[in-house]
Amino acid sequence: MxxxxxxxxxxxxxxxxxxxxxxxxxxxxxxxxxxxxxxxxxxxxxxxxxxxxxxxxxxxxxxxxxxxxxxxxxxxxxxxxxxxxxxxxxxDTDAEVARLALEMIENNLCAGTLTISRETVPSCRACGHMTGTGSHPCNACGSTDTEDRTGLHLVAELAKDRPVLDRSDIHASHRQQPRHLQNTAGNVAERLILSRTRDHGIDLSPHGLDGLVLDPRxxxxxxxxxxxxxxxxxxxxxxxxxxxxxxxxxxxxxxxxxxxxxxxxxxxGYLPYDHTASLQPLHEAYRATQAIKESFETWFLPLFSLRTKTATSPEQLPALFKHYMRAHLAQPAEVNAAAFNAVQHAVGAGNVSWITNKQGLANVMAARRAPIPSAAGPAHG
Ligand SMILES: [Zn+2]
CATH class of the missing domain: 3.40.50 (Rossmann fold)
Structure with a gap:
C-alpha cells in the first residue's frame, strides 16, 4: 500500500x-x-x-x-x-479538483448515496444566500429578511450500516484510535445538503444546480x-x-x-508556537545554531504534534527540546538501515512511538543529511 x-x-x-x-x-x-x-x-x-x-x-x-x-x-x-x-x-477549485469532484458526484448519484432533490431551505430574501436555521442576520449581506426557498439541491444520505468514521478512516495504530472523535463525528443529521450558495467554488450546474457550488467540506x-x-x-x-x-x-x-x-x-494537535521564546536559556546552554532551532520548530514539533490529541502545552517545550538535542547529539555517523526501515514501517502503519525514542529519532535525523540506505545495508562508507 x-x-x-x-x-x-x-x-x-x-x-x-x-x-x-x-x-x-x-x-x-x-x-x-x-x-x-x-x-x-x-x-x-x-x-x-x-x-x-x-x-x-x-x-x-x-x-x-x-x-x-x-x-x-x-x-x-x-x-x-x-x-x-x-x-x-x-x-479546492483547481480544474483537476473540479473534474474529480464531478466524477465522484456522478458515481455517488448512480450508487444512490447522493440524490438531487427538491429541498426547502432558509435563504436571504435580499441576496439569496442560504442562511441556515435560526434567526440571525444574513452572513453575506447583513439583511434580516429571510424566507424559505424551495429548489433543487445535492443531498447526501448517510450510510445506515456503518458509522460516519470507523477505524479504517483513521491513519493510526489500533491503540491510538480516537474514540471520542468517532462518536462526535457521527452526531449529525441523516441527510446533509451538499450544495451551497457561494460566489466561488466547484460549480454544480453540470448537474442542473444552477448558481450552487459544492460544499467546501x-x-x-x-x-x-x-x-x-x-x-x-x-x-x-x-x-x-x-x-x-x-x-x-x-x-x-x-x-x-x-x-x-x-x-x-x-x-x-496544536503547537504552542507563541511560547518558543521561553527556550532561549536552553538554546544558549546547548549552543543551538539557527538551523537547529528552526529544525526543532518546523520539523520536530510538527512530528511531535501527532502524539497529542488536542494540544502540546507550553510547559512541555523544554523537555521536548532536550529530547530533540539528545537525539541530535546521538546521530550515528552512518544511518542504521534496520532502525531507519523500522521507522519507515511505523510511519506507514500510523505508529508514532518512534518520535519520542532517541535512537529512532537520531536515525531519522541522520537520514535527513545523508542518502537513505537501502535495506541491504549502508549506502556508503
Ligand atoms: Zn443576504
Missing part, C-alpha cells in the same frame, strides 16, 4: 506563515512524513471556498481581478520570499484525493486536527474513496 501524506487544505484567511506558524503544522507534518518515506514533495493544499473569501473579493478594488487569481495572489503572499513550495500549491476531501491521484498513491493521508476532522468527516463520508484510492485522516 503506497501512502502519501497531504495537508488538510488550509483556509486562505488573513495571515502569513511568519505571523501564524501554527497554520503550517499540517503542511510541515505531511512534508516530514513523506520525506521519511522517500517520497517527492507534494503540493500544499488550500481551501478558498469560503464566505469570508467571497466578501473579501467583493470589497477589494477588484472584483476586476478574477477570483482564482485573487486567491492565488493571497496564497503566494503567505510564504516568505524565496520559500514558495517546491511541489507548488493546489486549491466535501471539496477539501476531493482536493486531497486529486493531489494523491497526481502522485499515484493508493492511500492519501490527510493531516488534520481533531476539531477540523469533526467538522468535515460527515460531509466527506461518500468522498473518501475513488478509483482504487482511499483517504484517511492523520490527527495532530
Amino acid at each position: 503506497r501512502h502519501l501524506f497531504l495537508n488538510g487544505p488550509v483556509q486562505n484567511g488573513p495571515f502569513t506563515f511568519a505571523t501564524r506558524p501554527g497554520k503550517a503544522v499540517g503542511i510541515r507534518l505531511a512534508a516530514a512524513l513523506n520525506a521519511i518515506l522517500g517520497l517527492p514533495p507534494t503540493p500544499h493544499l488550500w481551501n478558498t471556498v469560503t464566505l469570508a473569501g467571497d466578501l473579501r473579493h467583493r470589497e477589494a478594488d477588484g472584483p476586476t481581478i478574477p477570483r482564482q487569481r485573487f486567491e492565488a495572489d493571497l496564497i503566494t503572499d503567505k510564504y516568505p520570499p524565496g520559500q514558495f513550495p517546491v511541489g507548488g500549491i493546489m486549491t 466535501v471539496g477539501i476531501h476531493v482536493t486531497v484525493l486529486a493531489a494523491a491521484r497526481r502522485h499515484e498513491a493508493d492511500t492519501a493521508v490527510m493531516t488534520i486536527t481533531e476539531n477540523a476532522a469533526n467538522h468535515i468527516a460527515a460531509h466527506g463520508q461518500h468522498f473518501r474513496e475513488h478509483g482504487g484510492a482511499r483517504l484517511q485522516y492523520a490527527l495532530h
